[in-house]
Amino acid sequence: MAYWSELPPELLTLIAQRLETQFDVLRFRSICRSWRSSFLPKLYPLPKRLPSSKKTKAGCRFSLNQITIATLFLVRLPPATENRSNQTDPSCWLIKVSDGKPLNPLTDSGLNANLPKVLDLINFQVIELGHGYVGRYSVHINYRFRGLYRNYIEKVEILRLSPDGDDFMVVGLFSHGVEYLALLKSGENEWTVLENMHGIQDIVTFNNKFYAIEQSGRTIIVDQFFSVGFIQHAVGSPSNRKFLVESSGNLLIVEMIFLENSESNAGFRIFKLDEENPKWDEIKSLGDQILILGLHQVVSVSAYEFHWGDQGNLIFYSIDGSVEDRVMYVFDLEKGISIPLENCPVYCNLFWPLPVWLNSPESVVSSSMEATPGTEIANLGICEDVGSSFSSS
Known part of the structure; x- marks a missing residue:
């Protein structure tokens, strides 16, 4: 019987590199400690400090x-x-x-x-x-x-x-x-x-x-x-x-x-x-x-x-x-x-x-709870003031 936790690191790396979304990566890293340590979360920072354009023909x-x-x-x-x-x-x-x-x-x-x-x-x-x-x-x-x-x-x-x-x-x-x-x-x-x-x-x-x-x-x-x-x-x-x-x-x-x-x-x-x-x-x-x-x-x-x-x-x-x-x-x-x-x-x-x-109460996990292998916790990226009114601006 094969144990998933014993897959070689080079194979885990190949698998992880093909994951496209943050939730795929989250689930991958939650399998066990060896999988979690084999691949860091993908962080693609958004471009910042972009230059202004030259004047167009319309000024x-x-x-x-x-x-x-x-x-x-x-x-x-x-x-x-x-x-x-x-x-x-x-x-x-x-x-x-x-x-x-x-x-x-x-x-x-x-x-x-x-x-x-x-x-x-x-x-x-x-x-x-x-x-x-x-x-x-x-x-x-x-x-x-x-x-x-x-x-x-x-x-x-x-x-x-x-x-x-x-x-x-x-x-x-x-x-x-x-x-x-x-x-x-x-x-x-x-x-x-x-x-x-x-x-x-x-x-x-x-x-x-x-x-x-x-x-x-x-x-x-x-x-x-x-x-x-x-x-x-x-x-x-x-x-x-x-x-x-x-x-x-x-x-x-x-x-x-x-x-x-x-x-x-x-x-x-x-x-x-x-x-x-x-x-x-x-x-x-x-x-x-x-x-x-x-x-x-x-x-x-x-x-x-x-x-x-x-x-x-x-x-x-x-x-x-x-x-x-x-x-x-x-x-x-x-x-x-x-x-x-x-x-x-x-x-x-x-x-x-x-x-x-x-x-319902069972849907929520305490924000102070530490994610451990085998437990998947999703943070949707919602601000801390999620209980208050929101504007679309």
Whole structure:
């Protein structure tokens, strides 16, 4: 009989190097003392003290002042304890954590709830579904012999070029009327601003390249050497909103079509990248995948993660109003209809309210408890003032 604790260190290192999320590393290190000591937690510090850009042709100077990571978690009951839940108290719950604040994954509104700061992973399964980066930008505008400043929040993408994370590329969106693509490599003192590419609606990293989609539907591809390519054939309509997301190893464009005089407020079309040609092919089904369209982050997740079998082909999204007033919907790609989440308790309860079982006494581990081998403890990165009201700022 083989003992896992006696695996050779070189094999443990090879296994650990292939773990992609902090929760995979946490579970790996909790097996036993030898596994714990064989691999330190992965810490990829976010880039700081980035330079300001040169003036653009429009006389604007941009700065990316801060980058924050936003992580989407699925918290669920183990299969053996799912009988503790029902339709009004489901076995799964989604939460987004950004800058130490718990947020609604669709609207980014703060969750005003008494959430536990630490969970015992013996009683619960915590799965990192995905993460993204959000930047706090500022722009200095020369306007009639005086300067104007404007701050805004927009998506950022980071591509790690080395295993330790010290070498990286950052792609940002410099926005003043239109969105410009801006590139920076670690160690460089100047941004490369692609001013002939504008109206950028989304950016994403895929297969060690950056992809961006313009409002016109043109796709921009940038590799780590700053070589720029295009997929000239436009996808969709300039009047529709477009998102980029990796799903089951494929890159997708998700086109949100705003509808008038229809029972559904929005429709969707999905396109899959054909890298060899290259071109976009429309697809009619997501299979078992479910898309979660946040304000600055799109995540694809299998319906099996929710214990729904293969019942995917859904898109969760929100529209209209301020952050606090956005209305959440679910779109069924097969039926071609969208329904407000408030009319679908099974889906709505994925986001709100907090499940009773999540705040039960057995879910919480004392923050002073020391993690020992065989005991998994998850800190979701929520601030110490988690019991108070939260704002989305």
